[in-house]
Amino acid sequence: MSNPSLLILPGDGIGPEVMAEVRRVIDWFGEKRGLHFDVSEDLVGGAAYDAHGKPLSDETMAKAQEVDAVLLGAVGGPKYDDLDFSLKPERGLLRLRKEMDLYSNLRPAQCFDALADFSSLKKDIVAGLDIMIVRELTSGVYFGEPRGIFEEGNERVGINTQRYTESEIERAARSAFELAMRRNKKVCSMEKANVMESGILWREVVDRVAKEYPEVELSHMYADNGAMQLVRAPKQFDVILTDNLFGDILSDCAAMLTGSLGMLPSASLGAPMANGRPKAMYEPVHGSAPDITGQGKANPIACILSFAMALRYSFDQLEEADRLEAAIEKVLADGVRTGDLLADEGVQPVSTTEMGDAILAAL
């Protein structure tokens, strides 16, 4: 049997820097654990635009469809701010999500013990926090038509369409309930059913799917209240299920609760391929961080934890995923910190590569 295949798309900004550390981790699993991957690398975002004039070439898109998993770094940067909408770095990322049909975006918001002090929230509110946000990723206002800027009378109007079919809601909901079954068996679904008909349909379909999971406790919350509750008492949640746009905002809010955005991975999963593995892309939640690009300051942990999610969700290597996560916890417990994790002035930050060294040593 051939090795599983990985397509690495480092992207822009700190993407290539953090991805270099992931490659070292991948190599370690090959050498020490006999877990070999066929790794190829390609361009996405601004880097792809610079090379090909678009943020994702058709060739790269085709490769992404063929591999067992894609690892993506980050896209975007001020250099590309004035590009036409259709050429912006983000369009490359959105094309991957849409064409690979990665409908279920898993965003854990976890507070690492060693870092609980680092949150802007009080320690007792966030210590031990472990939420999983399931964000629908291929539909809603991100992709709905009609969309655009149109003339109307003597002015222009900007239009986007929020749009969800029952089957789109259903498959996202099912993935949230499946996850909840392996966790604390609680799902909280968030929408604005008091204002939006798409939210009414959302709630109805989620209620229907819930019947298949009688062990899971389901609740519904308006998304505005959801944002409040995340800030007030985030530990009340286990799995949060929400749509593409609410998920974008609520997951960033949840991520920031942990105080360590440079720590948070994500998985975007689609339907099973012929080999049984889901279509999958893994990426850190943080962005391309143009302000620190090229300075060796970036925290590679979110990207390395994204690879741990790949081990777990694409390759069924649960023990190896645990091993990698444990190594990272150890390094943090030992006090190794990149600049983003430094609360007090006294401690000396390590570089991106030094953090990689420490993680390899802990492995």
Next chain:
Amino acid sequence: MSNPSLLILPGDGIGPEVMAEVRRVIDWFGEKRGLHFDVSEDLVGGAAYDAHGKPLSDETMAKAQEVDAVLLGAVGGPKYDDLDFSLKPERGLLRLRKEMDLYSNLRPAQCFDALADFSSLKKDIVAGLDIMIVRELTSGVYFGEPRGIFEEGNERVGINTQRYTESEIERAARSAFELAMRRNKKVCSMEKANVMESGILWREVVDRVAKEYPEVELSHMYADNGAMQLVRAPKQFDVILTDNLFGDILSDCAAMLTGSLGMLPSASLGAPMANGRPKAMYEPVHGSAPDITGQGKANPIACILSFAMALRYSFDQLEEADRLEAAIEKVLADGVRTGDLLADEGVQPVSTTEMGDAILAAL
């Protein structure tokens, strides 16, 4: 000259309880400060549905159009959960906003010194916080057409439309810049221009309006990053300008930072009427709180501060507004607390009426 007119719509849940305290405050201003109002009272939300079979009667709507300002308590409650969308309590509120054309929703997120400990955020992150969120309130996905649940093939699809014209964006932006001129001269505009064309138009129009206010420093932020930054370092903001849906979520997030939702008022302003006053409705940010309804536990401060905003924005009584706000700060500094403001067990909470008494005494 006749007295200015106020229409009071207590609504549902704790609405009537907190509004009773506002009426006492209004009476005080009449007796002691010679500020007389012609006050009438009517129904909205579930209360209106119970009486007339709809959440706002045409007669009440007509009255709201005629008065100088509307004061609203809160709408909604579990009793009305199964009503048809068009009959839900929220529709009464949304009809008022839309037909009065209240396009500029001002939501201050202020942390009261006496309550800084009460936030789930660390004290130094929120102490002294003073943000003003300007939320566009009459357009966007709340009102855009087409909307509804439609058959499509053999399933249903839920559709809502995000829609902004240049003039809608312009007037909301102008109101944010005007406010910023009277504050710290900073506006941060939030949208998802990286994903939504309506956000691109939003950004463009805001940039254009900004040219009329060269003294104001304008920045743009994606709404997901906005949610993060609110949690990470809220004091970086002065005025935040955003659309109806993002404003709903971001303002609730900001409100919760202060830890005292029962403290936060809002003003919804429209175009000037013949007498020069803007169309206006004032309401607390909190909801109808069915869990504590009828128990005399509700905090009336948000609703009383909404009346203070009315004094300021509708009646140009800046000194009287300051007087009322100072009385509330004094009461808080004296340690008077309703149940929602109690961090530690030792202190005895006061009732809604007792809080009203304390505020009248401080006046």
